[in-house]
Amino acid sequence: MNTTCWELPAGIEEVLPEQAWAVEALRRRLLDHYRASGYGLVIPPIVEFVDSLLTGTGEDLDLLTFKLTDRLTGRLMGVRADMTPQMARIDAHSLREEGVSRLCYLGSVLRTMPDGFAGSRSPMQVGAELFGHAGVEADIEIVGLMIETLAIAGITAPVIDLGHVGVFAALAKQAGLNETAERELQDMFQRKALPEIDQYLRDQGVPEPSRRMLSALGRLHGDAAVIAQAREVLVAGGADVAAALDRLERLVAVIARRYPKVRLQVDLTELHGYAYHTGVVFAAYVEGVGHEIARGGRYDEVGKVFGRARPATGFPLISAN
Amino acid sequence: MRWADGNVEPAEDTSSPIYAPCDLDDPSLDEAIAALRAQGHVVVRMLPCEEPVRGVGFSGTTIPGLF
Numbered sequence: 309m310n311t312t313c314w315e316l317p318a319g320i321e322e323v324l325p326e327q328a329w330a331v332e333a334l335r336r337r338l339l340d341h342y343r344a345s346g347y348g349l350v351i352p353p354i355v356e357f358v359d360s361l362l363t364g365t366g367e368d369l370d371l372l373t374f375k376l377t378d379r380l381t382g383r384l385m386g387v388r389a390d391m392t393p394q395m396a397r398i399d400a401h402s403l404r405e406e407g408v409s410r411l412c413y414l415g416s417v418l419r420t421m422p423d424g425f426a427g428s429r430s431p432m433q434v435g436a437e438l439f440g441h442a443g444v445e446a447d448i449e450i451v452g453l454m455i456e457t458l459a460i461a462g463i464t465a466p467v468i469d470l471g472h473v474g475v476f477a478a479l480a481k482q483a484g485l486n487e488t489a490e491r492e493l494q495d496m497f498q499r500k501a502l503p504e505i506d507q508y509l510r511d512q513g514v515p516e517p518s519r520r521m522l523s524a525l526g527r528l529h530g531d532a533a534v535i536a537q538a539r540e541v542l543v544a545g546g547a548d549v550a551a552a553l554d555r556l557e558r559l560v561a562v563i564a565r566r567y568p569k570v571r572l573q574v575d576l577t578e579l580h581g582y583a584y585h586t587g588v589v590f591a592a593y594v595e596g597v598g599h600e601i602a603r604g605g606r607y608d609e610v611g612k613v614f615g616r617a618r619p620a621t622g623f624p625l626i627s628a629n
Numbered sequence: 630m631r632w633a634d635g636n637v638e639p640a641e642d643t644s645s646p647i648y649a650p651c652d653l654d655d656p657s658l659d660e661a662i663a664a665l666r667a668q669g670h671v672v673v674r675m676l677p678c679e680e681p682v683r684g685v686g687f688s689g690t691t692i693p694g695l696f
Contacts, residue, residue, distance in 0.1 A: 341666070343671060344666040344669065344672065345671075345672070346646060346671055346673030346674075407678070407679060408676055410673075441676045441677075443676065443678070445651050445653065445674075445676050446676060449674060558653075562653050562654075566656075566659055
Protein backbone atom coordinates (compact mmCIF):
# COMPACT_ATOMS: atom_id res chain seq x y z
CA MET A 309 0.00 0.00 0.00
CA ASN A 310 1.27 3.44 -0.86
CA THR A 311 1.32 5.18 2.52
CA THR A 312 1.80 8.62 1.02
CA CYS A 313 -1.00 8.62 -1.51
CA TRP A 314 -3.21 10.83 0.69
CA GLU A 315 -0.56 13.47 1.24
CA LEU A 316 -1.00 16.88 -0.32
CA PRO A 317 1.92 18.82 -1.77
CA ALA A 318 3.49 21.38 0.56
CA GLY A 319 1.53 24.62 0.52
CA ILE A 320 -1.52 23.04 -1.11
CA GLU A 321 -4.47 22.96 1.26
CA GLU A 322 -7.98 21.69 1.37
CA VAL A 323 -10.62 23.51 3.35
CA LEU A 324 -12.81 21.43 5.61
CA PRO A 325 -16.46 22.14 6.43
CA GLU A 326 -16.33 24.58 9.33
CA GLN A 327 -13.64 26.73 7.77
CA ALA A 328 -15.05 26.30 4.29
CA TRP A 329 -18.40 27.74 5.40
CA ALA A 330 -16.58 30.63 7.02
CA VAL A 331 -14.66 31.28 3.80
CA GLU A 332 -17.84 31.06 1.77
CA ALA A 333 -19.69 33.43 4.10
CA LEU A 334 -16.86 35.94 3.80
CA ARG A 335 -16.80 35.53 0.03
CA ARG A 336 -20.50 36.34 -0.14
CA ARG A 337 -20.15 39.40 2.09
CA LEU A 338 -17.26 40.73 0.03
CA LEU A 339 -18.95 40.23 -3.32
CA ASP A 340 -22.17 41.78 -1.99
CA HIS A 341 -20.18 44.82 -0.92
CA TYR A 342 -18.41 45.13 -4.26
CA ARG A 343 -21.73 44.86 -6.03
CA ALA A 344 -23.22 47.51 -3.78
CA SER A 345 -20.25 49.73 -4.68
CA GLY A 346 -20.94 49.41 -8.40
CA TYR A 347 -18.29 46.82 -9.28
CA GLY A 348 -18.94 44.16 -11.87
CA LEU A 349 -17.82 40.63 -11.05
CA VAL A 350 -15.62 38.79 -13.52
CA ILE A 351 -14.46 35.19 -13.35
CA PRO A 352 -11.23 34.84 -15.32
CA PRO A 353 -10.08 31.42 -16.50
CA ILE A 354 -7.77 29.33 -14.35
CA VAL A 355 -5.32 28.83 -17.21
CA GLU A 356 -4.30 31.11 -20.06
CA PHE A 357 -1.55 31.27 -22.61
CA VAL A 358 1.57 32.57 -20.89
CA ASP A 359 1.87 35.23 -23.60
CA SER A 360 -0.94 37.15 -21.96
CA LEU A 361 -0.54 35.88 -18.41
CA LEU A 362 3.07 37.03 -18.04
CA THR A 363 2.96 40.38 -19.76
CA GLY A 364 2.60 43.80 -18.21
CA THR A 365 2.20 43.43 -14.46
CA GLY A 366 2.69 39.70 -14.92
CA GLU A 367 6.36 39.96 -15.87
CA ASP A 368 7.41 39.34 -12.27
CA LEU A 369 5.30 36.19 -12.12
CA ASP A 370 7.29 33.96 -14.46
CA LEU A 371 9.01 31.92 -11.76
CA LEU A 372 5.81 31.69 -9.71
CA THR A 373 3.72 30.33 -12.56
CA PHE A 374 3.05 26.64 -13.14
CA LYS A 375 3.28 25.99 -16.86
CA LEU A 376 1.89 23.28 -19.09
CA THR A 377 1.59 22.66 -22.80
CA ASP A 378 -1.80 22.94 -24.43
CA ARG A 379 -2.41 19.62 -26.18
CA LEU A 380 -4.80 21.31 -28.60
CA THR A 381 -2.47 23.99 -29.89
CA GLY A 382 0.98 23.10 -28.61
CA ARG A 383 1.21 26.55 -27.05
CA LEU A 384 2.51 27.12 -23.55
CA MET A 385 -0.15 27.84 -20.97
CA GLY A 386 0.16 28.99 -17.37
CA VAL A 387 -1.99 28.53 -14.29
CA ARG A 388 -2.77 31.96 -12.95
CA ALA A 389 -0.48 32.99 -10.10
CA ASP A 390 -2.12 36.42 -9.89
CA MET A 391 -5.40 37.58 -11.37
CA THR A 392 -4.40 41.22 -11.86
CA PRO A 393 -2.89 40.75 -15.36
CA GLN A 394 -6.08 38.92 -16.36
CA MET A 395 -8.13 41.94 -15.32
CA ALA A 396 -6.08 44.20 -17.58
CA ARG A 397 -6.63 41.81 -20.48
CA ILE A 398 -10.35 41.61 -19.79
CA ASP A 399 -10.68 45.40 -19.65
CA ALA A 400 -8.65 45.86 -22.81
CA HIS A 401 -10.08 43.07 -24.94
CA SER A 402 -13.10 41.28 -23.56
CA LEU A 403 -15.04 44.31 -22.33
CA ARG A 404 -13.63 47.31 -24.19
CA GLU A 405 -16.06 49.60 -22.39
CA GLU A 406 -16.05 53.33 -22.94
CA GLY A 407 -15.61 55.40 -19.81
CA VAL A 408 -15.04 54.00 -16.37
CA SER A 409 -15.00 50.26 -15.70
CA ARG A 410 -15.19 48.90 -12.17
CA LEU A 411 -14.33 45.23 -11.88
CA CYS A 412 -13.89 42.82 -8.99
CA TYR A 413 -12.78 39.22 -8.79
CA LEU A 414 -12.34 36.46 -6.28
CA GLY A 415 -10.81 33.04 -6.79
CA SER A 416 -7.90 30.70 -6.19
CA VAL A 417 -4.47 31.24 -7.63
CA LEU A 418 -1.64 28.72 -7.79
CA ARG A 419 2.03 29.44 -7.24
CA THR A 420 5.17 27.37 -7.64
CA MET A 421 6.55 28.78 -4.40
CA PRO A 422 4.82 29.80 -1.18
CA ASP A 423 4.57 33.47 -0.36
CA GLY A 424 6.72 33.67 2.76
CA PHE A 425 7.64 31.01 5.28
CA ALA A 426 5.15 28.13 5.43
CA GLY A 427 2.82 30.11 3.23
CA SER A 428 0.19 28.75 0.92
CA ARG A 429 0.80 27.98 -2.71
CA SER A 430 -2.90 27.98 -3.47
CA PRO A 431 -4.29 31.06 -1.74
CA MET A 432 -7.53 32.83 -2.46
CA GLN A 433 -7.17 36.17 -4.15
CA VAL A 434 -9.74 38.92 -4.04
CA GLY A 435 -9.45 42.36 -5.50
CA ALA A 436 -10.91 45.24 -7.42
CA GLU A 437 -9.76 47.36 -10.31
CA LEU A 438 -10.97 50.71 -11.55
CA PHE A 439 -10.15 51.48 -15.17
CA GLY A 440 -10.61 54.70 -17.08
CA HIS A 441 -10.09 57.49 -14.58
CA ALA A 442 -6.78 59.20 -13.89
CA GLY A 443 -7.84 61.45 -11.03
CA VAL A 444 -7.25 61.16 -7.31
CA GLU A 445 -10.94 60.33 -6.88
CA ALA A 446 -10.25 56.87 -8.32
CA ASP A 447 -7.26 56.38 -6.01
CA ILE A 448 -9.43 57.32 -3.05
CA GLU A 449 -12.21 54.96 -4.13
CA ILE A 450 -9.84 52.01 -4.51
CA VAL A 451 -7.91 52.59 -1.28
CA GLY A 452 -11.26 52.99 0.48
CA LEU A 453 -12.58 49.77 -1.01
CA MET A 454 -9.47 47.92 0.14
CA ILE A 455 -9.95 49.24 3.69
CA GLU A 456 -13.62 48.22 3.59
CA THR A 457 -12.59 44.78 2.33
CA LEU A 458 -10.28 44.37 5.30
CA ALA A 459 -13.01 45.56 7.67
CA ILE A 460 -15.45 42.98 6.30
CA ALA A 461 -12.75 40.37 6.90
CA GLY A 462 -12.54 41.51 10.53
CA ILE A 463 -9.48 43.72 10.23
CA THR A 464 -10.82 47.05 11.40
CA ALA A 465 -7.62 48.88 12.31
CA PRO A 466 -4.96 48.10 9.74
CA VAL A 467 -1.91 50.20 9.02
CA ILE A 468 -2.04 51.57 5.50
CA ASP A 469 1.21 52.62 3.84
CA LEU A 470 0.73 55.22 1.13
CA GLY A 471 3.33 56.34 -1.35
CA HIS A 472 3.72 57.70 -4.86
CA VAL A 473 6.30 56.27 -7.24
CA GLY A 474 6.31 59.55 -9.16
CA VAL A 475 8.47 61.19 -6.49
CA PHE A 476 11.34 58.74 -6.89
CA ALA A 477 10.89 58.59 -10.67
CA ALA A 478 11.13 62.38 -10.99
CA LEU A 479 14.19 62.59 -8.73
CA ALA A 480 15.95 59.74 -10.55
CA LYS A 481 15.29 61.44 -13.88
CA GLN A 482 16.50 64.77 -12.58
CA ALA A 483 19.66 63.08 -11.29
CA GLY A 484 20.37 61.72 -14.77
CA LEU A 485 20.46 58.10 -13.63
CA ASN A 486 20.42 55.51 -16.37
CA GLU A 487 17.95 52.63 -16.29
CA THR A 488 20.32 50.25 -14.54
CA ALA A 489 21.28 52.73 -11.85
CA GLU A 490 17.64 53.66 -11.32
CA ARG A 491 16.73 50.01 -10.85
CA GLU A 492 19.63 49.39 -8.46
CA LEU A 493 18.74 52.44 -6.43
CA GLN A 494 15.10 51.41 -6.33
CA ASP A 495 16.15 48.04 -4.94
CA MET A 496 18.17 49.77 -2.21
CA PHE A 497 15.20 51.92 -1.27
CA GLN A 498 13.02 48.85 -1.08
CA ARG A 499 15.52 47.35 1.36
CA LYS A 500 15.79 50.66 3.25
CA ALA A 501 19.57 50.38 2.88
CA LEU A 502 20.22 54.04 3.68
CA PRO A 503 24.04 53.98 4.11
CA GLU A 504 24.30 51.96 0.91
CA ILE A 505 22.18 54.56 -0.89
CA ASP A 506 24.36 57.43 0.26
CA GLN A 507 27.49 55.61 -0.90
CA TYR A 508 25.91 54.64 -4.21
CA LEU A 509 24.88 58.22 -4.97
CA ARG A 510 28.45 59.37 -4.30
CA ASP A 511 29.90 56.58 -6.44
CA GLN A 512 27.56 57.46 -9.29
CA GLY A 513 28.63 61.09 -9.11
CA VAL A 514 25.08 62.31 -8.71
CA PRO A 515 25.24 66.11 -8.51
CA GLU A 516 23.62 68.36 -5.91
CA PRO A 517 20.80 68.98 -5.18
CA SER A 518 19.69 65.63 -6.61
CA ARG A 519 22.04 63.69 -4.34
CA ARG A 520 20.77 65.47 -1.25
CA MET A 521 17.14 64.95 -2.21
CA LEU A 522 17.53 61.26 -3.07
CA SER A 523 19.46 60.71 0.11
CA ALA A 524 16.72 62.42 2.13
CA LEU A 525 14.00 60.41 0.42
CA GLY A 526 14.89 57.30 2.39
CA ARG A 527 14.13 59.12 5.62
CA LEU A 528 10.76 60.48 4.53
CA HIS A 529 8.38 58.06 6.11
CA GLY A 530 5.97 58.45 8.99
CA ASP A 531 2.61 60.04 9.57
CA ALA A 532 0.92 62.60 7.34
CA ALA A 533 3.36 65.31 8.47
CA VAL A 534 5.93 63.65 6.21
CA ILE A 535 4.26 65.24 3.20
CA ALA A 536 4.93 68.75 4.52
CA GLN A 537 8.52 67.77 5.30
CA ALA A 538 8.88 66.38 1.79
CA ARG A 539 7.69 69.66 0.31
CA GLU A 540 10.54 71.45 2.09
CA VAL A 541 13.26 68.89 1.50
CA LEU A 542 12.32 68.18 -2.12
CA VAL A 543 11.49 71.76 -3.11
CA ALA A 544 14.01 71.58 -5.96
CA GLY A 545 12.40 68.42 -7.27
CA GLY A 546 10.26 70.23 -9.79
CA ALA A 547 6.64 70.13 -10.85
CA ASP A 548 6.32 66.34 -11.02
CA VAL A 549 7.39 65.92 -7.40
CA ALA A 550 5.05 68.71 -6.30
CA ALA A 551 2.14 67.16 -8.20
CA ALA A 552 2.79 63.75 -6.67
CA LEU A 553 2.86 65.25 -3.18
CA ASP A 554 -0.36 67.19 -3.89
CA ARG A 555 -2.13 63.99 -4.86
CA LEU A 556 -0.79 62.11 -1.86
CA GLU A 557 -1.87 64.89 0.48
CA ARG A 558 -5.40 64.85 -0.91
CA LEU A 559 -5.58 61.07 -0.68
CA VAL A 560 -4.36 61.04 2.92
CA ALA A 561 -6.77 63.78 3.97
CA VAL A 562 -9.88 62.08 2.58
CA ILE A 563 -8.94 58.56 3.70
CA ALA A 564 -8.10 59.81 7.21
CA ARG A 565 -11.49 61.48 7.50
CA ARG A 566 -13.49 58.58 6.10
CA TYR A 567 -11.67 55.84 8.01
CA PRO A 568 -10.57 57.29 11.35
CA LYS A 569 -9.66 53.89 12.85
CA VAL A 570 -7.07 53.23 10.18
CA ARG A 571 -3.50 54.28 10.87
CA LEU A 572 -1.99 55.95 7.83
CA GLN A 573 1.72 55.95 7.12
CA VAL A 574 3.36 57.85 4.31
CA ASP A 575 6.39 56.21 2.76
CA LEU A 576 7.92 57.87 -0.26
CA THR A 577 10.20 54.90 -0.87
CA GLU A 578 7.35 52.43 -1.18
CA LEU A 579 8.44 51.30 -4.63
CA HIS A 580 7.10 47.79 -4.91
CA GLY A 581 6.12 47.12 -8.51
CA TYR A 582 8.06 50.18 -9.66
CA ALA A 583 8.39 48.65 -13.12
CA TYR A 584 4.68 49.08 -13.80
CA HIS A 585 3.22 51.38 -11.16
CA THR A 586 2.81 54.95 -12.30
CA GLY A 587 1.36 56.87 -9.36
CA VAL A 588 -0.10 56.27 -5.94
CA VAL A 589 0.87 52.94 -4.36
CA PHE A 590 -0.38 51.48 -1.10
CA ALA A 591 -0.05 48.48 1.15
CA ALA A 592 -1.95 47.21 4.17
CA TYR A 593 -0.33 45.75 7.26
CA VAL A 594 -1.75 44.26 10.39
CA GLU A 595 -0.16 43.68 13.76
CA GLY A 596 1.47 40.29 14.13
CA VAL A 597 1.97 39.65 10.43
CA GLY A 598 5.45 40.38 9.15
CA HIS A 599 4.47 41.23 5.61
CA GLU A 600 1.75 43.18 3.86
CA ILE A 601 -1.68 41.58 3.62
CA ALA A 602 -2.75 43.62 0.62
CA ARG A 603 -1.14 46.05 -1.76
CA GLY A 604 -2.02 47.89 -4.89
CA GLY A 605 -1.66 51.08 -6.80
CA ARG A 606 -2.03 52.98 -9.99
CA TYR A 607 -0.67 51.42 -13.18
CA ASP A 608 -1.88 53.55 -16.02
CA GLU A 609 0.01 51.66 -18.73
CA VAL A 610 -1.20 48.23 -17.68
CA GLY A 611 -3.39 47.71 -20.74
CA LYS A 612 -0.76 48.88 -23.23
CA VAL A 613 0.54 45.37 -23.90
CA PHE A 614 -3.02 44.39 -24.71
CA GLY A 615 -3.43 47.30 -27.10
CA ARG A 616 -5.40 49.61 -24.84
CA ALA A 617 -3.48 51.78 -22.39
CA ARG A 618 -5.71 53.76 -20.11
CA PRO A 619 -5.73 54.87 -16.49
CA ALA A 620 -6.06 52.07 -13.97
CA THR A 621 -5.80 51.51 -10.26
CA GLY A 622 -6.60 48.53 -8.10
CA PHE A 623 -5.65 46.15 -5.36
CA PRO A 624 -5.35 42.40 -4.94
CA LEU A 625 -5.63 40.85 -1.52
CA ILE A 626 -4.18 37.42 -0.95
CA SER A 627 -5.53 35.23 1.79
CA ALA A 628 -4.34 31.88 2.92
CA ASN A 629 -7.23 29.47 3.02
CA MET B 630 -36.75 56.93 5.37
CA ARG B 631 -36.17 60.62 4.82
CA TRP B 632 -32.92 62.44 4.44
CA ALA B 633 -32.07 65.17 6.88
CA ASP B 634 -32.78 67.73 4.18
CA GLY B 635 -36.30 66.39 3.77
CA ASN B 636 -35.76 64.46 0.60
CA VAL B 637 -37.42 61.13 0.35
CA GLU B 638 -35.52 57.89 0.27
CA PRO B 639 -35.10 56.39 -3.21
CA ALA B 640 -37.43 53.62 -4.23
CA GLU B 641 -37.08 50.43 -2.25
CA ASP B 642 -36.32 48.50 -5.40
CA THR B 643 -32.58 47.83 -5.34
CA SER B 644 -32.30 46.58 -8.90
CA SER B 645 -31.09 49.85 -10.41
CA PRO B 646 -27.93 51.57 -9.30
CA ILE B 647 -28.01 54.89 -7.52
CA TYR B 648 -25.50 57.43 -8.77
CA ALA B 649 -24.02 59.60 -6.05
CA PRO B 650 -21.97 62.72 -6.60
CA CYS B 651 -18.21 62.69 -6.12
CA ASP B 652 -17.89 65.27 -3.39
CA LEU B 653 -14.79 64.25 -1.48
CA ASP B 654 -15.36 66.71 1.35
CA ASP B 655 -18.90 65.91 2.41
CA PRO B 656 -19.04 63.49 5.35
CA SER B 657 -22.84 63.40 5.26
CA LEU B 658 -22.67 62.11 1.70
CA ASP B 659 -20.29 59.33 2.83
CA GLU B 660 -22.79 58.36 5.53
CA ALA B 661 -25.69 58.44 3.09
CA ILE B 662 -23.88 56.20 0.64
CA ALA B 663 -22.89 53.73 3.36
CA ALA B 664 -26.49 53.61 4.63
CA LEU B 665 -27.90 52.95 1.18
CA ARG B 666 -25.36 50.21 0.48
CA ALA B 667 -26.19 48.61 3.82
CA GLN B 668 -29.82 48.48 2.64
CA GLY B 669 -28.76 46.58 -0.45
CA HIS B 670 -28.74 49.45 -2.93
CA VAL B 671 -25.99 49.64 -5.50
CA VAL B 672 -24.49 53.08 -5.08
CA VAL B 673 -21.88 54.26 -7.55
CA ARG B 674 -19.92 57.28 -6.47
CA MET B 675 -19.57 59.19 -9.70
CA LEU B 676 -16.06 60.10 -10.76
CA PRO B 677 -15.60 63.54 -12.34
CA CYS B 678 -15.36 62.02 -15.81
CA GLU B 679 -18.63 60.13 -15.46
CA GLU B 680 -21.85 61.62 -16.68
CA PRO B 681 -24.58 61.82 -14.07
CA VAL B 682 -27.43 59.50 -14.90
CA ARG B 683 -30.82 61.05 -14.23
CA GLY B 684 -34.16 59.41 -14.25
CA VAL B 685 -33.13 56.19 -15.89
CA GLY B 686 -35.72 53.66 -14.86
CA PHE B 687 -37.06 55.25 -11.73
CA SER B 688 -36.23 57.57 -8.90
CA GLY B 689 -33.76 55.14 -7.40
CA THR B 690 -31.16 56.07 -9.97
CA THR B 691 -30.08 59.22 -8.20
CA ILE B 692 -29.94 60.26 -4.59
CA PRO B 693 -32.73 62.82 -4.31
CA GLY B 694 -31.58 66.29 -3.47
CA LEU B 695 -27.96 65.61 -4.29
CA PHE B 696 -28.17 66.18 -8.03
